[in-house]
Amino acid sequence: MPVTRKDLPPSPREGGSVLILMPVAVLVFIILGALAVDHAIAFMGERSLANASAAAANNAASALGEGTFYQGSVVALDAERASDIAQTTIEGMQPSGVHDLSVNTTVNGIEVTVTVTGRVDTIFSRAVPGGAQTFDVGATSRAIAEVPAEPIPFGP
Numbered sequence: 762m763p764v765t766r767k768d769l770p771p772s773p774r775e776g777g778s779v780l781i782l783m784p785v786a787v788l789v790f791i792i793l794g795a796l797a798v799d800h801a802i803a804f805m806g807e808r809s810l811a812n813a814s815a816a817a818a819n820n821a822a823s824a825l826g827e828g829t830f831y832q833g834s835v836v837a838l839d840a841e842r843a844s845d846i847a848q849t850t851i852e853g854m855q856p857s858g859v860h861d862l863s864v865n866t867t868v869n870g871i872e873v874t875v876t877v878t879g880r881v882d883t884i885f886s887r888a889v890p891g892g893a894q895t896f897d898v899g900a901t902s903r904a905i906a907e908v909p910a911e912p913i914p915f916g917p
Contacts, residue, residue, distance in 0.1 A: 817846070821847040
């Protein structure tokens with residue numbers, strides 16, 4: 762009958778090697794889990810900003826310039842009013858976990874673009890020397906005001 766390795770007595774040099782590897786493996790898993798949590802929080806903040814910027818762009822697309830519309834029948838957005846509507850929408854939604862918000866609104870004819878940036882605090886990375894205290898997140902959304910192809914008749 763052939764002799765296999767499991768039939769031989771263990772070498773004294775191999776005793777206890779698992780005792781050293783297990784704490785290291787557990788530490789690596791804890792660190793990877795902490796990084797996953799911090800990045801998930803940053804992603805959640807980014808998604809929250811994306812939802813807020815989409816709502817702000819849709820609301821700002823309703824800011825028709827009354828002066829140009831009534832004087833020359835030109836449909837265009839009022840840049841100042843669109844910016845105010847976008848800012849108010851973002852402030853009202855209060856994106857979760859995001860602070861230091863900055864809202865930038867750009868109007869080009871009947872198109873409005875809303876860009877929102879902010880910061881998300883980390884939970885575990887700040888415990889690591891040199892680790893990030895915050896993540897910068899941002900989102901951009903665009904909306905186009907709908908202009909009817911034919912004039913809408915007034916009256917009966």
